[in-house]
Each structure stands twice: as structure tokens, then as C-alpha cells.
Amino acid sequence: MDNPQKFSNSKEVITFLVEQFPTCFSTKGDAKPLKIGIFQDLAERLENEERVSKTLLRSSLRHYTNSWRYLHSIKKGAHRIDLDGNNVAAIEDEHVEHAKKQLDESKAKVAEKRKEQQKEQKAAGVDVKAAFKKKEAPKFKPTSKVAKKEQIKVKQPPAARLEQQHIVTGTAVTVKIGKSPMPATITDVTKDGIQVQLDTGMVVKVQLDNLRLARTKR
Numbered sequence: 001m002d003n004p005q006k007f008s009n010s011k012e013v014i015t016f017l018v019e020q021f022p023t024c025f026s027t028k029g030d031a032k033p034l035k036i037g038i039f040q041d042l043a044e045r046l047e048n049e050e051r052v053s054k055t056l057l058r059s060s061l062r063h064y065t066n067s068w069r070y071l072h073s074i075k076k077g078a079h080r081i082d083l084d085g086n087n088v089a090a091i092e093d094e095h096v097e098h099a100k101k102q103l104d105e106s107k108a109k110v111a112e113k114r115k116e117q118q119k120e121q122k123a124a125g126v127d128v129k130a131a132f133k134k135k136e137a138p139k140f141k142p143t144s145k146v147a148k149k150e151q152i153k154v155k156q157p158p159a160a161r162l163e164q165q166h167i168v169t170g171t172a173v174t175v176k177i178g179k180s181p182m183p184a185t186i187t188d189v190t191k192d193g194i195q196v197q198l199d200t201g202m203v204v205k206v207q208l209d210n211l212r213l214a215r216t217k218r
Contacts, residue, residue, distance in 0.1 A: 006051050013052060013060035017042075023085025031070040033080045035088045045083060068106065074099035159212035167194065172214035175206055183214060 007013050017025040024032065035041070039061055046052055064070060076096050079087040159174060159181070166173075167189055174181035175196055188195035193205040 004051050006053065007056060010056070010060035010063040013056055014064055016052065017060075017064075020046075021083045024081060024083050025064070031067070031073040032085075033070075033073050033078050033091055034065065035080045035082045038083065041083050066102070066106075068103060071099045071103040071106075159215060162208060162211050162213055166213055167208070173211045174214050175204070176210045176212070177204075181212065 007016065014025065014027065018027055024034070024038075026032070039058060042057060042061070043054060046057070074091055074095055076091065076093065078091045080089045080091065082088050162171075162173065167186070169186055169188065171186045173184055173186060173196060175184045175198065182198055182200075184196040184198045186194060187197045187203065190205075193207055194211065195203060195205045196211070197203045
């Protein structure tokens with residue numbers, strides 16, 4: 001038969017102790033103060049248990065009794081228990097004071113560590129913001145059909161100027177009126193200007209510099 005696998009950490013040992021001695025050990029709810037010298041009792045009871053070494057048993061017991069949950073159980077009026085859950089002795093005042101001191105020191109260490117972590121996070125946050133300011137804002141990538149059309153429109157070359165052969169009645173052009181060029185058609189050519197009719201029906205006379213050849217629709 002294969003040898004049982006040994007426990008490798010305190011968590012596994014404590015879980016085992018809770019299963020073996022449920023009236024003594026626990027991982028939920030209020031803990032119970034343990035009998036002084038309970039390690040020796042455990043060593044005797046578990047003498048044939050190959051999964052638990054005495055070294056790991058001792059460190060696991062220390063881990064259990066140093067927890068906040070256990071230290072809270074060491075209070076005036078409480079009683080220590082043996083492995084079977086029987087009361088064996090009342091908690092002494094000096095033990096109450098010692099447990100309170102341990103608890104206060106442990107909480108202070110945790111609070112100090114949390115304070116340091118907050119400082120580090122705050123410092124890291126400042127660095128991230130500074131780095132973000134130095135970086136250029138990411139360029140917007142259009143995903144909608146409308147945005148893609150606008151992108152294509154930007155890439156198109158500028159409208160061509162009218163050549164002499166274009167300055168005839170019927171030529172489709174664009175007229176620069178205001179900010180946006182408007183589609184129109186040449187209706188008359190005179191010495192003092194070129195008459196065009198806008199798509200809206202309005203007829204205007206403009207100079208050649210204000211006209212561009214309309215692009216061929218595809």
C-alpha cells in the first residue's frame with residue numbers, strides 16, 4: 001500500500017484538526033481557548049498519523065493561536081478546553097492582557113501596511129496621470145458607415161479648375177458660395193462673368209475663380 005501523502009502547510013493541518021477534534025478546533029464562528037500544553041496532547045493522539053510531522057504540527061498550532069479570531073477568545077471569564085472540548089481551567093488575567101497586547105500589535109501592523117500600500121497606490125496613480133498627459137490622445141477610428149464615407153471623402157483629391165474647353169453651356173460645376181461648394185450647371189458665358197444655375201433652381205453670375213469642375217459620379 002502506498003504511504004499517505006503528508007500535509008504540506010498549516011491550512012491543511014488545521015483543516016485536519018477540525019475534522020479530528022471538532023469540539024476543540026474550528027475555522028468558523030468563535031474560537032475556543034485551548035488548554036496550555038495541548039501540543040503534547042496532540043502529539044500523543046497523533047503519534048501514528050504519518051501525514052503530520054511534529055514540526056508542521058507545532059507551526060500550525062502557532063498559526064491557529066495567533067489568529068485574531070483566537071486572540072479574541074482569550075477574555076476574562078472564559079475557560080480553556082482540552083481536545084475533547086472539556087473545560088480544564090479559567091483564563092488568567094495575565095493571559096487576557098497578553099492576548100490583548102498581541103491583538104493590538106497585530107492590528108497596528110496591518111493598519112500600517114495598508115497605509116503604506118495606499119501611499120504606493122497614490123504615488124503610482126500620479127505617475128500614471130502624468131504619463132497619460134504626455135501621450136497624445138488616440139486617433140478616433142471610424143467604425144460606422146457614415147464615418148467611413150467621411151474618411152473616403154477626405155482622401156479625395158481637390159476638385160479640378162475649369163479649363164477653356166469646360167467653359168461652355170451644360171458643364172456641371174461646383175460654385176463656392178459661403179463655406180461649402182454647391183453643385184450647379186453653366187447656363188451662359190459672357191464677358192463679365194459666367195452664369196450658372198444651382199441645383200436649387202437659383203441662377204447666379206460668378207467669376208471663373210469661384211468655379212470648379214464637378215467630379216464624375218461613380
